[in-house]
Amino acid sequence: MDTNELIKQYIQSELVKDKKQSTLSDTDPLIESGIIDSLGIMKLIGFLEDKVSIQITDEELTPENFSTIAAIASLVRKKQSN
Amino acid sequence: MDFLLPHLLVNSAHLYPERDAVVFGDERLTYRELDETTNKVARVLLENGVRRGDRVGIYLNKSAPSVVSIYGILKAGAVYVPLDPNAPESRLAYIIDNCEIRCLLASTAKAATVASIASTAKSLQTAILADGKTAVSTIGNLSVVRWNTVLNYPDSSLPENQSTETDLAYILYTSGSTGVPKGVMITHLNCLTFIRWVCDTFEPTSEDRFSNHAPLHFDLSTLDIFAATKVGASIYPVPETLSLFPVRLAEWIDQNKISIWYSVPSILSMMVLHGLLDRHRFEHLKIIFFAGEVFPVKYLRDLMRLIPHPEYYNLYGPTETNVVTYYKVPHLPPDQTKPIPIGKACANMEVFALADDATIVTAMGKEGELMGRGSCVAMGYWGDAEKTNKGFVMNPVQKNFLERIYKTGDIVTLDEEGNYIYVGRRDHMIKSRGYRIEIGEIEAAIYSHPEVKEAAVIPIPDEVITNRIKAFVVAQVTNNLTAADIRGFCSEKLPHYMVPEIIEFRSTLPKTSTGKINKPALLAENQGSGG
16 A cells, blocks of 8 residues: 555544545645644554554654644655655 | 724724734734724624624634624624534534534635535525635535625724623633633623723823733633723734744743733643743733633743743632632742642632532631622523533522522632632643633543443643543444544544543443542552653
8 A cells, every 4th residue: 555545544544523524636625624733643643653554753753743634654765765 | 982992993993094903924903993993893794784793703813804803893783603623514504503603714725624514504594605715605505705805895983782781792612611612701791890900900001012921712812802902902923833833932031022921820830841942032011811720830930930020810700700809929939849839819809719518718728619799790501501500509698689609629828928729620630731621522432432341531740731641442343443533533522731641441440339430549550650
């Protein structure tokens, strides 16, 4: 499964609260919409560490890196290639 | 005069008309602007049928208009009811219906949700869109008032207000053990008793900058907003999304030259762990207040090492009394592990601990339930005499006149210096991120799922957020339910901080000899496992 899809699946099943909401797109805002909240960001970081084997530094924990699925996937790819 | 909360604003606008009252990003309102705008809001509310004592909702994210709404509503002699912008519709509809809100101030982005809520909450008649956006012209059958209509209102003088200090100023809804939230009714006097104590004790000035981190439906927000206004200081609402990013939050505090910070400990612990605090000097910080939950000593000690110059205060009190005790945190020795005390009573407030034998606790080590007394004690729960009479009881040690005090449900003891120490709860209420959570309300939500046969919820202690929430669920038909189903279902009924983080399916739950679900057994098997 590609990175975008893996992250999307996790967010859709674990973080989206309104189950009536249709499938997320790669560019849907995650923060303003409340999909990623203070609890969600910690769960997501745990997921990235456990399942994708990358460590997010404090420095990388920014609104820019977590604003959309595309942004998270881009951060993950950047870290995987380093 | 300062017997009503809006008098604080009127007085400061007279003394400091050109000082910043509210600063939110690029939005900046001076005291004169805040005073005039809130007069206009009050007049528009009155013109739309709002009367003294009416409840008016605030359904806004942190912004300059959220502060404007508070004072506008109070100046109309009405009662403000903050609605959690992240709460599910059904909960908001319950609150609106429960205290019969007819008018609310909302952001344009929430228009669709307001329309949906209005289809079930029949009392709702009017929505004021408290931002400049014009994309929406109708919201269901509600009459819609635009922010421009408010800002261009021809009369910016203060409307007449016959309110007294014992009239309600706001209602804050908190978790209720029977499955629905309950509205704590706070009068102007209740709040002013607290605010006067804050200003007399900590002596903030018009030079100060108060952060406003807590959401408006959380009583911590009242210190920031009303104490700042009383002394002509500036209120800096913290954008909600900033709390997700500790490095950015730390930068924000430093760059905005915040001098008085107030939040739950978990957000401060997050900054200790992930905020890279050693990058900043925070030279303007004078006071850090925290309240709402126990601050783990190791993180508090780290925080005091990283930011050594401010004074640190632990404030304690349930929404029903606001703050009633406080404790100035001294230097914490490296070997201290025991939690810091909640301290001693604030001036003009009284607390005592009542032991099971109905005597007052005076000796170290003896435990009792903390009682709060004074003009800080709320009027009870909106429209619920039964719950009110349970929590707000006649003072058992005062036989000569009638007086209600508040039974906090918190068990405390005394230390050698006469400080109260928090020991635990008498009931099933827990804290997570400073929020009060009734376990029963979560269980009621899960039980209402048609596929659920049995459910039990327990707290899993957590160093940073106090407790995580775990639910055990027995499905009617095995394998028919997923954790995502339960979480999704709960999210439609409960605010996000009450939705169980961990969900475990079982074929059966342990029972006591009387057939009840054996919670102690579930707690015991989860001890130390971290979930």
